[in-house]
Amino acid sequence: MALALAETAAVDSIALDVEGVSHLYERDGGALQVLDNVSLTIAPGEFVALLGPSGCGKSTLLRLAAGLETAATGKVLEDGRPITAPNPDRILVFQDATLFPWRTVRDNIATGLEARGLLGTKGYRIDEVLKLVKLEGFADFYPHQLSGGMAQRAALARALVNDPKLLLLDEPFGKLDSLTRLRMQNELLDLWKSAGFTALLVTHDVEEALLLADRVIVLSDRPASIVAEIRVDQPHPRRRDDAGLVALRSQLLEKLGISHDV
Ligand SMILES: Nc1ncnc2c1ncn2[C@@H]1O[C@H](COP(=O)(O)OP(=O)(O)O)[C@@H](O)[C@H]1O
Ligand SMILES: [Mg+2]
Known part of the structure; x- marks a missing residue:
């Protein structure tokens, strides 16, 4: 712990x-x-x-x-x-993962940091949250390559990367x-x-x-x-x-x- x-x-x-x-x-x-x-x-x-x-x-x-x-x-x-x-x-996570289909898991998770201009300083969090939600081996996958559970874990990671x-x-x-x-x-x-x-x-x-x-x-x-x-x-x-x-x-x-x- x-x-x-x-x-x-x-x-x-x-x-x-x-x-x-x-x-x-x-x-x-x-x-x-x-x-x-x-x-x-x-x-x-x-x-x-x-x-x-x-x-x-x-x-x-x-x-x-x-x-x-x-x-x-x-x-x-x-x-x-x-x-x-x-x-x-304060982040809302929905029933549907609502990932961008044209972006990889890593890039989906990066979206919020990117929009706030924080990729440079907080980009290291992406690998941390990928590990937290057990998707470290799937960073370069696209949403259509994920199971429902994996997509929802990616959505959680996208929320968590913002702490x-x-x-x-x-x-x-x-x-x-x-x-x-x-x-x-x-x-x-x-x-x-x-x-x-x-x-x-x-x-x-x-x-x-x-x-x-x-x-x-x-x-x-x-x-x-x-x-x-x-x-x-x-x-x-x-x-x-x-x-x-x-x-x-x-x-x-x-x-x-x-x-x-x-
Ligand atoms: N933006 C909106 N405009 C009009 N009616 C809405 C809007 N959002 C939700 N509603 C209506 O308000 C009620 C409550 O919706 P919601 O909060 O989504 O309920 P729940 O999540 O408990 O199922 C529903 O009847 C829904 O159709
Ligand atoms: Mg509802």
């Missing part, structure tokens, strides 16, 4: 505060309200998972934290300061097969432990939330409000068949309105 920490550039994490946020989208037929008075505080370095029905506003909440949208009502703060624009300290202080993950493993998904969950956990960023993960997968997060937040149907918050006081690595986790799983399913016999 000491080695992993030494290999990774020191990353400060940030505190994220969402205070009384409501949000709506203007549509032809009027306004669509998607968030209803949501308040949550995420401590620096904490790993929080968000669960909620499809279309309730989870991605909207991540976009607000990324600075891609501005809340209609309420405040979204990083370390107490309003988030008003995107910033490489984000807040990583926003929008169902990042939703399209992967179940074995790859399990492997990626462990890898994400290792990255989080070694890099130290604050993590906010949207997932549909109750087990994924319980295996990874310090805290799981359940949102209601649209407009989303917080219906439950569950702390997962279990050390890593966690076992999905652990009695404590199984009990929490039933609680979460109930909060999501799903019978616990599922």
Whole structure:
């Protein structure tokens, strides 16, 4: 662990505060309200998972934290300061890897540094993150030559090369097969432990939330409000068949309105 920490550039994490946020989208037929008075505080370095029905506003909440949208009502703060624009300290990772097909893995990862004129000073980070996500042998591959899991690891590397202080993950493993998904969950956990960023993960997968997060937040149907918050006081690595986790799983399913016999 000491080695992993030494290999990774020191990353400060940030505190994220969402205070009384409501949000709506203007549509032809009027306004669509998607968030209803949501308040949550995420401590620096904490790993929080968000669960909620499809279309309730989870991605909207991540976009607000990324600075891609501005809340209609309420405040979204990083370390107490309003988030008003995107910033490489806060990076969003999507379900689709969204790599540039005409660029190699290395060049995809380099994109952000290149755009910010940092290739000269921070270019060495590319090889470090390639190693972190176990793609060092694939730097010169093009996206079409990668499996789904490898493409998603490249997308994670593209985020990590910026040393984000807040990583926003929008169902990042939703399209992967179940074995790859399990492997990626462990890898994400290792990255989080070694890099130290604050993590906010949207997932549909109750087990994924319980295996990874310090805290799981359940949102209601649209407009989303917080219906439950569950702390997962279990050390890593966690076992999905652990009695404590199984009990929490039933609680979460109930909060999501799903019978616990599922
Ligand atoms: N830019 C937008 N303009 C209009 N409606 C939107 C926009 N983005 C999302 N929506 C709508 O807002 C609702 C919540 O979307 P989203 O935050 O993506 O939900 P979730 O991620 O929980 O599935 C959905 O009904 C979606 O169609
Ligand atoms: Mg979404």
